[in-house]
Amino acid sequence: MSGPAARVARQRAAAKGLGSHQKAVKYLGQDFESLRRQCLDSGVLFKDPEFPACPSALGYKDLGPDSPQTQGIVWKRPMELCPSPQFIVGGATRTDICQGSLGDCWLLAALASLTLNEELLRRVVPGGQDFQQNYAGIFHFQFWQYGEWVEVVVDDRLPTKDGELLFLHSETGSEFWGALLEKAYAKLNGSYEALTGRSTVEGFEDLTGGISEFYDLKKPPACLFQIIRKALRAGSLLACSIDVSLSAPLSEATTCQKLVKSHAYSVTGVQEVDFQGRPEKLIRLRNPWGEVEWTGAWSDEAPEWNDIDPRQKTELDTKAEDGEVVGGTWVCRGAPGAAGGMWGHGGHLGSWGTPGVVGDTWGHRGTWGHGGHLGL
Numbered sequence: 400m401s402g403p404a405a406r407v408a409r410q411r412a413a414a415k416g417l418g419s420h421q422k423a424v425k426y427l428g429q430d431f432e433s434l435r436r437q438c439l440d441s442g443v444l445f446k447d448p449e450f451p452a453c454p455s456a457l458g459y460k461d462l463g464p465d466s467p468q469t470q471g472i473v474w475k476r477p478m479e480l481c482p483s484p485q486f487i488v489g490g491a492t493r494t495d496i497c498q499g500s501l502g503d504c505w506l507l508a509a510l511a512s513l514t515l516n517e518e519l520l521r522r523v524v525p526g527g528q529d530f531q532q533n534y535a536g537i538f539h540f541q542f543w544q545y546g547e548w549v550e551v552v553v554d555d556r557l558p559t560k561d562g563e564l565l566f567l568h569s570e571t572g573s574e575f576w577g578a579l580l581e582k583a584y585a586k587l588n589g590s591y592e593a594l595t596g597r598s599t600v601e602g603f604e605d606l607t608g609g610i611s612e613f614y615d616l617k618k619p620p621a622c623l624f625q626i627i628r629k630a631l632r633a634g635s636l637l638a639c640s641i642d643v644s645l646s647a648p649l650s651e652a653t654t655c656q657k658l659v660k661s662h663a664y665s666v667t668g669v670q671e672v673d674f675q676g677r678p679e680k681l682i683r684l685r686n687p688w689g690e691v692e693w694t695g696a697w698s699d700e701a702p703e704w705n706d707i708d709p710r711q712k713t714e715l716d717t718k719a720e721d722g723e724v725v726g727g728t729w730v731c732r733g734a735p736g737a738a739g740g741m742w743g744h745g746g747h748l749g750s751w752g753t754p755g756v757v758g759d760t761w762g763h764r765g766t767w768g769h770g771g772h773l774g775l
Contacts, residue, residue, distance in 0.1 A: 427449045439535050450582075459590060674707055
């Protein structure tokens with residue numbers, strides 16, 4: 400089909416709802432319901448031919464076939480890892496997200512934030528999935544890609560070493576929605592290694608279809624606390640990090656108060672308390688590692704807690720989890736159509752081309768070389 404004809408076909412499909420989260424585009428043409436039905440009818444667990452459990456799914460360099468890091472890896476299904484695996488237990492929570500040996504803290508920070516917004520979470524993690532009823536070794540997730548929702552199917556074979564999940568895992572070890580979502584996102588990006596060292600902004604946008612904003616904490620707006628509080632109440636996703644110079648020594652990778660530089664943290668809550676007769680603004684962060692906790696003011700055993708109302712202390716203790724800190728910020732506004740959303744969206748389907756493709760009305764065409772421009 401020619402370019403213009405394909406564009407018209409996409410426009411017609413979009414007009415019928417294709418690309419919405421209710422009617423997501425089938426990635427690589429794989430339909431979850433059809434594939435699950437085939438597996439249930441045949442009595443054979445699903446094995447994904449498009450993302451097989453083999454070295455190429457892990458990576459190409461540091462996680463390539465000849466890398467020491469990939470030696471001894473065995474792909475196992477959750478049924479082989481624990482006696483009673485669960486997809487989600489008691490609802491998805493931020494403590495379900497613990498980082499493994501993959502450098503994708505940016506994605507895990509976005510996922511931990513996503514668990515705070517149930518409506519957005521249901522878009523990414525469709526319901527009706529578990530290891531009991533209609534289990535066929537196949538799961539599906541949705542991600543926002545180039546203006547439309549895309550459904551990605553995966554089997555549940557996960558990389559392990561010494562009987563433990565190698566990458567994302569839950570705190571309990573028996574909950575697998577996070578590990579399977581990470582695998583689906585790795586498939587969408589080509590491999591697990593492709594998820595290393597990127598930006599939380601990418602994760603936010605691919606998980607919500609929302610628009611991200613960045614605040615430089617070296618020059619923060621005076622009302623930053625109010626911005627964060629309002630964003631959390633509206634269901635927006637937030638994260639932050641500390642930038643570090645590429646020339647900085649490894650000894651400076653962690654601050655003296657145990658904040659990890661160049662590491663993404665989820666912003667999971669804010670609270671204003673009365674401290675020694677004046678208001679004190681607190682911000683709660685979560686480390687995807689689930690450990691390496693803040694040791695400065697307002698840390699677990701800090702003396703500041705002795706000078707606030709015991710009822711407020713109890714409330715804050717109840718909300719905080721291990722790996723969380725009360726102490727550049729990114730804000731991702733909720734996707735259009737989500738609860739509390741104040742905006743909608745529109746789009747134009749186009750393509751990249753060389754100069755002259757979209758009319759010949761610009762002068763001095765010879766000065767453009769072969770750089771692309773966007774034709775809408």
